[in-house]
Every structure is written in structure tokens, then in C-alpha cells.
Amino acid sequence: MNWITNYVRPRINSLFSRREVPENLWSKCPECGTMLFHRELSDNLNVCTGCDHHMPLTPRARFEALFDGGVFSEVQVPVPVPDPLHFRDQKKYPDRMKAAQKGTGEFEAMLVAEGEIDRTRIVAAAQDFTFMGGSMGMYVGNAIIAAAERAVERQLPLVLFSAAGGARMQEGILSLMQMPRTTVAVQMLKEAGLPYVVVLTHPTTGGVTASYAMLGDVQIAEPNALICFAGPRVIEQTIRETLPEGFQRSEYLLDHGMLDRVTHRKDMKDELVTILRMLTGQPPAVKGDLPAPEPEAETSAPEASEEEAADKNG
Amino acid sequence: MNYLDFEKPLAEIEGKAEELRAMARGNKEMDIEEEAKALDKKAADMLADLYKSLTPWRKCQVARHPDRPHCRDYIQALFTEYTPLAGDRNFADDHAIMGGLARFNDRPVVVIGHEKGHDTKTRIERNFGMARPEGYRKAVRLMDLADRFNMPVITLVDTPGAYPGKGAEERGQSEAIARSTEKCLQIGVPLVSVVIGEGGSGGAVAFATADKVAMLEHSIYSVISPEGCASILWKDGAKMREAAEALRLTAQDLEKLGVCDRIIKEPLGGAQRDRATTITRVGEGIEALLATMDGKSRDELIAGRRKKFLDMGSKGLAA
Numbered sequence: 001m002n003w004i005t006n007y008v009r010p011r012i013n014s015l016f017s018r019r020e021v022p023e024n025l026w027s028k029c030p031e032c033g034t035m036l037f038h039r040e041l042s043d044n045l046n047v048c049t050g051c052d053h054h055m056p057l058t059p060r061a062r063f064e065a066l067f068d069g070g071v072f073s074e075v076q077v078p079v080p081v082p083d084p085l086h087f088r089d090q091k092k093y094p095d096r097m098k099a100a101q102k103g104t105g106e107f108e109a110m111l112v113a114e115g116e117i118d119r120t121r122i123v124a125a126a127q128d129f130t131f132m133g134g135s136m137g138m139y140v141g142n143a144i145i146a147a148a149e150r151a152v153e154r155q156l157p158l159v160l161f162s163a164a165g166g167a168r169m170q171e172g173i174l175s176l177m178q179m180p181r182t183t184v185a186v187q188m189l190k191e192a193g194l195p196y197v198v199v200l201t202h203p204t205t206g207g208v209t210a211s212y213a214m215l216g217d218v219q220i221a222e223p224n225a226l227i228c229f230a231g232p233r234v235i236e237q238t239i240r241e242t243l244p245e246g247f248q249r250s251e252y253l254l255d256h257g258m259l260d261r262v263t264h265r266k267d268m269k270d271e272l273v274t275i276l277r278m279l280t281g282q283p284p285a286v287k288g289d290l291p292a293p294e295p296e297a298e299t300s301a302p303e304a305s306e307e308e309a310a311d312k313n314g
Numbered sequence: 315m316n317y318l319d320f321e322k323p324l325a326e327i328e329g330k331a332e333e334l335r336a337m338a339r340g341n342k343e344m345d346i347e348e349e350a351k352a353l354d355k356k357a358a359d360m361l362a363d364l365y366k367s368l369t370p371w372r373k374c375q376v377a378r379h380p381d382r383p384h385c386r387d388y389i390q391a392l393f394t395e396y397t398p399l400a401g402d403r404n405f406a407d408d409h410a411i412m413g414g415l416a417r418f419n420d421r422p423v424v425v426i427g428h429e430k431g432h433d434t435k436t437r438i439e440r441n442f443g444m445a446r447p448e449g450y451r452k453a454v455r456l457m458d459l460a461d462r463f464n465m466p467v468i469t470l471v472d473t474p475g476a477y478p479g480k481g482a483e484e485r486g487q488s489e490a491i492a493r494s495t496e497k498c499l500q501i502g503v504p505l506v507s508v509v510i511g512e513g514g515s516g517g518a519v520a521f522a523t524a525d526k527v528a529m530l531e532h533s534i535y536s537v538i539s540p541e542g543c544a545s546i547l548w549k550d551g552a553k554m555r556e557a558a559e560a561l562r563l564t565a566q567d568l569e570k571l572g573v574c575d576r577i578i579k580e581p582l583g584g585a586q587r588d589r590a591t592t593i594t595r596v597g598e599g600i601e602a603l604l605a606t607m608d609g610k611s612r613d614e615l616i617a618g619r620r621k622k623f624l625d626m627g628s629k630g631l632a633a
Contacts, residue, residue: 084571084630085562089547138627145624167515167537169547172561173573174627176515176537180523183496184620207537209488210476210516215496229488229516230478238478248483256484 029053045265054202054222054265058104059111059126062161066124066269069292072115075123077108077146080138085172093170100132109134109164110143114150116293118273118285123151126161129203134164136208137171141178144212148185157195157276162213166206179211186215195279197272200227200250200259218275220261220268221250227258316586318375324364327357361583368532370558374540376532377511378474381586383593385412385427385470388510391590392597393418393425399459401452405485408449410441410477413456418468419601424460426453426521427470430511443512444477447490450520454490454497461501466604469507469521474539475514491520498523499620502612506603508578508596509533509565510585525619526603527573529565530596531580535573536563562631572626576603 026035031053041048045065046055064070087093101107109131114123125147127134134140144160151158167175189196198216200209202225210229221227228248236243246252250262263271273285317325331353334346368376376382389396393416400407413426428445431437453469460467476487498505498521507524513535522535529535538546540558545551568574578599581588607615 080628081630084627085560086631087560089543089556089560090549169538169543169561171627172537173535173563173568173571174630176519177573177623177626179492179516179519180495180499180623181626183492183499183523184624187496187499187620207516207519210491210520211495212492214486214489214492228483229476229491230483234478235480235483239480241480243480247480256486258486258489 027055030055047265052223052264054224056129056163056202057265058106058130059128059161060106062126063111063113063115063124066117067113067115068117068119068290071292072113072124075112075114075146075150077110077112077139077143080142083170084138084174085170087170087172089170096132096170104128104131106131108139108143109136110140112143112147112150114154114156116290117269118287118290119293120273120277120282120285121154121156122159122272122276123147123154123156124159124161127163127208129163129165129201132168133166134162134208135166135168135175136164136178136182137168137175138178140164140168141181144182145185148188151194152188152192155192155194157197157280158189159197159199159272159276160212160216161199161201162204162208163201164204164206164208166208176207179207182212183215186212190217195276197275199268199272201225203227205229205231217279218261219259220263220271221253221259222265222268223250223262225250227253316379316381318372318379320364320372320375324357324360327353327360331357365583369555370534370561370564371540371555373532373564374512374534374554374558376584376586377530377534379511379584379586380432381589382511383585383589384432385429385472385510386432387589388470388593388596389416389425389427391593392600393423394420396425399452399456402448402455404448404451406446406448408441408446408452409439410443410445410473411449411452413452415465418466418604421466422463423466423468424456425468425470426456427510428473428517428521430472441477443473444475445473445517446477446479446482447485447487450476450490450494453494453521457494457497457501457505460503464503466504466506466607467501468600469505469524471507471509471513471518471522471535472511473514473517474512476517476520488516491516494520495523499623500616502616504604504607504610504615505619506600508600509535509574510596514539523619523623525607525615525622526575528576528578528596528599528603529568529574530578530585530592531565532584533565534563535565535568536561567631570631572629 029048032051034050046057063072083093109128112125195217197218198213200221204213204227226248232243253259254262277285331350334350338344338346396416398414412429416425428443429440430443431440505524507522507527509529511533540554541551543557544553565574565577578595581591585592
């Protein structure tokens with residue numbers, strides 16, 4: 001509780017670090033240290049051009065790259081009671097929420113959308129690790145239920161991109177209750193005979209992994225993503241030995257039979273389309289840089305159509 | 315008798331009374347009964363006072379008390395013909411999870427629960443009630459069995475959490491928990507769960523996704539341990555009292571939130587002071603909750619359970 005360490009030092013640090021890396025122009029790859037020009041990085045879907053390290057991608061950026069012409073319509077998510085426990089740690093939960101909303105420009109840690117990928121209609125939900133670590137609370141639970149309900153209503157497959165540190169502690173037991181709630185959502189899809197594909201991205205841990213993120217019909221992960229129930233630090237403290245190289249990373253899980261595939265971000269769209277069209281009995285997709293579909297009543301206005309970075313080889 | 319830190323003053327008085335009586339036994343001429351009785355009275359008053367309103371952190375301590383009845387004790391006392399069924403048919407039998415066929419008031423049921431162990435040897439054998447994937451997979455198998463032969467499932471929850479170990483992770487701890495929760499939501503037979511001590515996070519949900527959840531008066535059920543929460547949000551593991559407060563993990567708060575359907579009253583001074591009474595009351599609680607589901611069809615049970623969880627938490631603490 002020292003104002004120098006808590007207040008002054010972070011401010012000084014932030015001044016210096018800002019000078020070191022001009023925020024809006026260059027990013028440093030946390031894996032190999034290569035300096036990447038922001039435009040080049042976003043064109044490459046936030047994958048390092050030097051070492052192929054997959055950096056976090058916000059749901060909106062992901063959907064813009066995923067859906068044909070970057071066009072999708074957002075699925076409305078019922079907003080839960082805010083701060084249900086009146087939770088307060090060093091900060092009040094509503095204040096943490098406001099800071100996260102300001103920092104990300106998003107309302108919560110999950111975005112749900114409907115749209116077409118290579119002319120294949122899907123519902124997609126993506127978790128936002130930049131929003132309070134993507135943590136699963138009532139809203140995320142509601143989002144997954146809303147996504148499943150939309151998929152069932154329109155008879156569409158659901159693709160879910162997971163990214164979370166786990167449950168949102170500030171919602172206490174109600175965050176834990178999202179494990180059964182989201183499992184009910186997955187069951188709705190299964191009973192309706194609709195494919196549910198999970199794409200696990202870095203990191204997916206805790207109660208999220210132990211519920212909807214591990215219940216997909218097909219489980220795909222991005223390369224080198226941390227996927228686990230208990231994090232490596234907790235395990236090291238428990239068993240007091242160092243863990244093997246690559247432990248709990250995508251490739252390690254693939255080796256241990258916990259995943260179907262590990263797929264590079266640039267190939268993800270093609271792979272999803274291929275799998276989904278087979279599972280839903282549709283003919284092979286015409287792959288390519290497709291423009292936005294014919295606008296529908298509720299489709300949002302097309303974003304400035306950037307060149308799609310995904311590598312098309314259909 | 316093991317005393318908790320906040321029971322120290324009580325331990326002193328009870329110790330003194332005990333000492334006096336021991337002295338009197340050695341020396342027949344001494345008349346200490348009056349003094350000893352006064353001490354007893356003082357101790358009883360203090361006990362009543364201490365347990366009148368336990369803080370959430372103290373409840374955590376009571377919930378973890380080593381002398382509380384554990385799963386094994388409940389199974390022994392409340393069930394007949396208990397026939398343990400072992401193994402997940404894939405890798406191992408997890409001794410942290412007890413489970414099998416039994417009769418509850420003559421009715422065939424499947425009982426499953428976390429067992430923490432009661433001394434060093436059994437605690438290690440039971441891995442302190444922390445299950446590995448094999449434990450959850452055994453539970454899935456047993457729930458399937460119950461479903462096929464139309465037997466209610468009774469789960470007894472008492473775990474610090476799922477085991478955070480290398481092998482457990484390699485063999486799919488998260489997937490095993492997810493499948494167990496999923497199975498709870500799929501079975502067409504009544505599922506009653508009682509939190510008898512600690513309901514630790516995902517390791518508890520995997521069994522407690524039930525039609526009816528009862529909790530012992532001083533048991534807890536939480537997304538994370540207060541110590542874990544304190545070290546993450548307060549950056550100081552010693553702030554567990556504050557964390558326990560904020561997490562709303564007591565049976566009383568969870569009843570308000572709609573997570574707990576029934577609180578089973580503990581004897582004064584906690585379950586550890588009168589194990590037999592506690593066990594009897596848990597039995598009565600299970601019986602009463604099972605009775606609420608009499609005559610319900612498979613579909614009604616499944617639909618009702620799902621609706622319960624979909625609706626949960628919609629009102630927060632104002633519920």
C-alpha cells in the first residue's frame with residue numbers, strides 16, 4: 001500500500017515504455033522479439049511474420065477476417081444483472097468493468113455473430129481475452145446460450161472461438177454456474193443435430209476448458225495455445241517439479257489425444273468451411289476471396305473492405 | 315478433538331474442565347464437580363456465541379475441519395448393501411472418488427462422492443479428495459448405469475478442487491469434468507447432491523449439477539478457494555478473509571442466489587461436534603429432496619434440471 005509503488009512508478013514506467021515502442025505503429029512479438037509494423041501484423045491476422053506466433057485477436061477483428069467481405073450481423077445477448085454479488089476486492093467490480101469497456105471498446109468478453117464464410121452460413125461466438133482475460137461470467141454464459149438458440153432457430157452450425165483465463169471470480173458462484181449453463185447450450189445444438197466446432201485459442205484455461213470449450217464435435221486449436229484446466233504455475237507449486245517443454249500447449253494436447261487438429265490461423269477459415277459443409281451434407285464450397293453476401297434486412301453495413309489476409313488455395 | 319484457531323479460548327476452558335475431572339479421578343476426596351460444571355457452562359456459552367454468526371472465513375475453516383464426517387461415514391451410516399464399483403475402464407480407479415450401488419431407505423440408488431481421508435495414510439490414498447480425470451470418468455460411468463436401470467443418483471460433494479497435476483492434465487482433466495457435468499444434465503433419473511464440506515470449483519460442479527442441491531449449514535461452495543482468489547485479486551494470499559467475504563460462498567448466501575435448495579442444520583459447534591446427528595439430518599434431507607421428484611417422468615426431470623440452470627442467477631443477490 002505504498003503510493004510510490006502503486007501510483008508513481010507505473011506512471012513513470014508507462015511513460016518510458018510508450019517512448020520505447022510507439023503504440024500505434026510497431027508491436028514487438030512476445031515470442032521472438034521481432035518488431036512488427038502494425039499494418040503488416042493486422043494484415044497477417046496478428047500472427048508474427050517472423051516466427052508464426054499467434055497473438056490475441058479481438059472477436060471483431062477475427063470476424064472481419066472470417067466472414068465473407070467482413071460482413072456479419074451481431075446476435076443480441078441478454079444483458080444480465082450487473083455486479084450480482086456486489087463484489088469488491090481492491091477495486092469495485094463495476095469499476096473494473098468500466099475500465100475494461102473503455103480499454104476494449106466492447107461491452108463484454110464475448111461477441112456473437114451470424115454470417116457467411118465462403119457462402120456457408122454459420123453462427124460464430126468469440127471470446128475476447130483482452131476484456132478481463134476473457135473471463136466467463138453471466139454475460140458470457142448468456143452469449144453462448146444466445147448463440148446456441150440462434151443456431152437452433154436457423155438450423156446453422158456454431159463455431160466457438162475460446163480464449164479465457166477461466167471463470168470471472170467477481171461473479172463468484174454464478175460464474176461457476178456458467179459451466180452447467182453453457183453445457184445445456186451445447187446440448188441444445190447436439191439434440192438439434194447441428195455441428196458444434198470449438199477453436200481453442202491462446203489461452204483457454206480453467207472452468208472454460210472444463211465446460212463448453214471441450215465439448216465440441218470437432219476440437220481445433222491454434223498453434224502453441226495454452227490449453228489447460230490448472231495453469232502450469234499452479235501445477236509446479238503442487239508437484240514441485242518443472243514441467244516438460246511445450247506442456248499444455250496445443251501440439252502437446254494433440255499428441256495426448258485431446259484435440260482433433262492444430263491449425264494455423266490463416267488456414268482456419270478454409271478448414272472450418274470444409275468440415276462444416278461435410279457435417280451438414282452440403283457440396284464442397286467454392287473457395288476464394290468472396291465479396292459480401294447480398295445484404296439482408298438485419299445485416300450490418302459492410303466494413304471498409306480490406307484485402308483478406310487469409311491464404312486462399314481452394 | 316481438533317480445535318480451529320478461533321476456538322482456542324474454548325479449547326482452554328474445555329481443557330481446564332477436563333483437567334479438573336482427571337485430577338478428581340485420581341483423588342476421591344476432591345470435590346470439583348461444581349467448579350467443573352461452571353467451566354462446562356462457560357464453554358457451552360462460548361461455543362454458542364462463537365457459532366451464532368460465523369464469518370465466511372470461519373465457515374471455510376469449519377467446512378474443512380478434519381473431524382467432520384466425510385463421504386465414507388455418510389455411506390456407512392445412511393446406506394445399506396453399499397457395493398463399490400471401481401474404475402473408469404480406461405486407465406485407473408481414482409480413490410478420491412467413492413461410488414457404487416447401494417440402498418437408501420431400501421431403495422436402490424447410485425451414490426458417488428469425494429472422500430478426503432481421515433488420517434495421513436488415507437488422506438494420501440484419497441489424494442485429499444482431489445479427483446483426477448479417472449474419478450470423473452468413473453462417475454460418468456456410474457451415472458450412466460443409474461440412468462439405464464432407473465436408480466436415483468445421490469452425490470456427496472467434499473473437495474478442495476480437481477487435482478492440479480501433470481498426469482491429470484495430460485489425461486484430460488478439463489474434458490473429464492466437462493463430460494461429468496454434461497452427464498449430470500443428461501440422465502433421466504433424480505439427482506440429489508449434498509455439499510457436506512467443501513464445494514471446490516469445477517471439481518464440485520461435475521457432481522453438483524443436480525435437480526436439488528442441499529448444503530450443510532457450515533459448508534461452502536465456490537468458484538475458487540478464498541486463498542486462491544486473494545492471491546489473484548488482492549495479490550496477497552493472506553487476504554483470504556476478505557476474499558471469503560466477497561465470494562459469497564456460504565450456504566446462506568448460496569440459498570439467496572438460488573444455487574442451494576436446502577440448508578441442513580448442523581449441531582451447535584459444527585458437524586464435527588456431533589457426527590451422528592449431522593449424518594441423520596443429511597439422511598433426512600436427502601429423503602425429503604428425493605420425495606420432491608416422486609412420480610416425475612424422465613423428460614420432466616431432464617427438462618426441469620436444464621431450466622433450473624438456464625434460469626440460475628438471473629436476479630443476482632436480489633433473487
